[in-house]
Amino acid sequence: MAPTSIINNQEKAQTPLKAKSAAGSNDDDFNEIVVKLANLKPIGFAKASKDIVTGGDKEWVDRLPKTTRERFEKYGVDLSDGYPYIPESDQIPKFVDEAFAIRSEDYPFIERGKNADPEKKALFGAAKDVIHLTPYIGTEIVGLQLSDLTDQQKDELALLIAERVVVFFKDQDLSPQKQLELGHYWGQVEVHPQAARAGRDLKGVTTIWQEYQKERAGYPLSFKNSKIGNSQWHSDLVHEHQTAGITHLHLDAIPPFGGETIWSSTYGAYDKLSPALKEFLDGKTAIYKSAHVYLDRKNPLRGPKHVEREHPIVRTHPATGWKYLFVNRSMTDRIVGLLKAESDVILNYLFKVIEENRDIQVTFSWQQQLPGLKSQPEGEQTYRGTSALWDNRISNHNVIHSEESINGRHGTRVTALADTGYFDPESKSQREALGLSLD
Numbered sequence: 209m210a211p212t213s214i215i216n217n218q219e220k221a222q223t224p225l226k227a228k229s230a231a232g233s234n235d236d237d238f239n240e241i242v243v244k245l246a247n248l249k250p251i252g253f254a255k256a257s258k259d260i261v262t263g264g265d266k267e268w269v270d271r272l273p274k275t276t277r278e279r280f281e282k283y284g285v286d287l288s289d290g291y292p293y294i295p296e297s298d299q300i301p302k303f304v305d306e307a308f309a310i311r312s313e314d315y316p317f318i319e320r321g322k323n324a325d326p327e328k329k330a331l332f333g334a335a336k337d338v339i340h341l342t343p344y345i346g347t348e349i350v351g352l353q354l355s356d357l358t359d360q361q362k363d364e365l366a367l368l369i370a371e372r373v374v375v376f377f378k379d380q381d382l383s384p385q386k387q388l389e390l391g392h393y394w395g396q397v398e399v400h401p402q403a404a405r406a407g408r409d410l411k412g413v414t415t416i417w418q419e420y421q422k423e424r425a426g427y428p429l430s431f432k433n434s435k436i437g438n439s440q441w442h443s444d445l446v447h448e449h450q451t452a453g454i455t456h457l458h459l460d461a462i463p464p465f466g467g468e469t470i471w472s473s474t475y476g477a478y479d480k481l482s483p484a485l486k487e488f489l490d491g492k493t494a495i496y497k498s499a500h501v502y503l504d505r506k507n508p509l510r511g512p513k514h515v516e517r518e519h520p521i522v523r524t525h526p527a528t529g530w531k532y533l534f535v536n537r538s539m540t541d542r543i544v545g546l547l548k549a550e551s552d553v554i555l556n557y558l559f560k561v562i563e564e565n566r567d568i569q570v571t572f573s574w575q576q577q578l579p580g581l582k583s584q585p586e587g588e589q590t591y592r593g594t595s596a597l598w599d600n601r602i603s604n605h606n607v608i609h610s611e612e613s614i615n616g617r618h619g620t621r622v623t624a625l626a627d628t629g630y631f632d633p634e635s636k637s638q639r640e641a642l643g644l645s646l647d
């Protein structure tokens with residue numbers, strides 16, 4: 209942490225806090241404590257058990273998996289300052305109001321799938337195969353490189369994702385820069401204020417590297433404690449003003465086994481509810497919280513708080529026009545207007561519907577394309593990377609992590625933020641729209 213950034217943070221923190229100190233206490237002592245708290249770890253990493261390295265990590269760059277390093281070197285990702293890059297302390301919000309203010313204004317959003325060809329002739333016509341993995345969630349596109357898609361194909365892919373929730377592309381030769389460019393096409397790319405990323409200038413290319421998180425940040429994943437963080441059912445970035453739409457995870461290194469990801473369709477979850485419960489939920493809103501925590505400027509000594517944002521519980525997807533349930537166990541805190549006890553009962557039921565109905569879920573094994581498999585055709589034995597693109601609005605997901613399966617697993621994620629979320633009372637559920645049985 210550079211000395212100048214400490215001074216800046218102190219100045220920022222001290223100004224509003226002096227007047228708020230308790231009568232009779234020593235202002236200087238109070239401010240000093242607050243500044244120390246604000247710079248702790250930093251605060252956003254309050255759950256980390258180790259001190260956080262900021263800037264380029266020089267110790268971990270040599271631990272990059274082989275296939276990741278090959279990808280980065282091929283596409284000129286600068287590793288000379290270390291890897292990954294973590295924003296410096298003065299870039300990281302300390303107070304909950306600072307974090308709330310990030311992207312809190314409306315940003316123009318074009319729903320790319322909205323006017324796409326419903327038959328998706330350009331996309332499907334160019335693919336070798338289109339494989340639906342379950343009746344209503346999960347499709348694999350075979351024989352197309354994401355980096356070669358035309359705008360028309362990108363629009364059709366956006367519609368396919370809006371309909372099928374998650375779409376997979378194996379054997380991809382995809383640069384982090386191209387992945388970012390695709391994200392910009394589908395929406396405002398989320399730039400995380402403190403998450404590790406692929407480089408100082410690769411804003412929006414988030415590093416997904418659990419092995420790093422565990423060892424470097426003390427992320428407490430173990431055999432006995434394997435249901436934590438992204439191993440719990442969740443949806444990404446629901447505390448944003450415009451929540452996450454098309455989210456693109458590209459794994460450029462995979463372990464020999466484990467680490468499957470499961471997605472659940474919240475179109476399907478909504479259709480599992482009775483008409484009376486649907487009617488009760490339609491038009492209601494809930495409070496959604498951030499994964500990271502910050503200090504309350506007015507009560508800094510009370511400890512870390514989440515950013516909170518209000519959204520409709522039932523939303524309408526702008527591309528399909530279908531209603532979906534917008535809740536997840538990790539980040540949906542409470543339904544507005546209900547007693548906490550009532551809200552807990554209803555939300556818990558909704559979480560169970562999403563999590564326990566296997567028919568509205570798809571489980572994806574990244575190992576279907578292992579490096580060096582003898583059964584793969586000659587010349588195709590090198591793992592190049594697999595992409596999963598899902599719509600965070602209409603899904604929950606989690607990863608099956610074990611201590612063993614995080615080793616050698618690395619990827620980059622780019623998230624395109626979507627609409628602010630709305631509920632159209634005239635819109636239909638997926639099964640209503642498709643003329644399927646509602647029993």
Ligand SMILES: [Fe+2]
Pocket residue numbers: 438442443444605
């Ligand atoms: Fe996630």
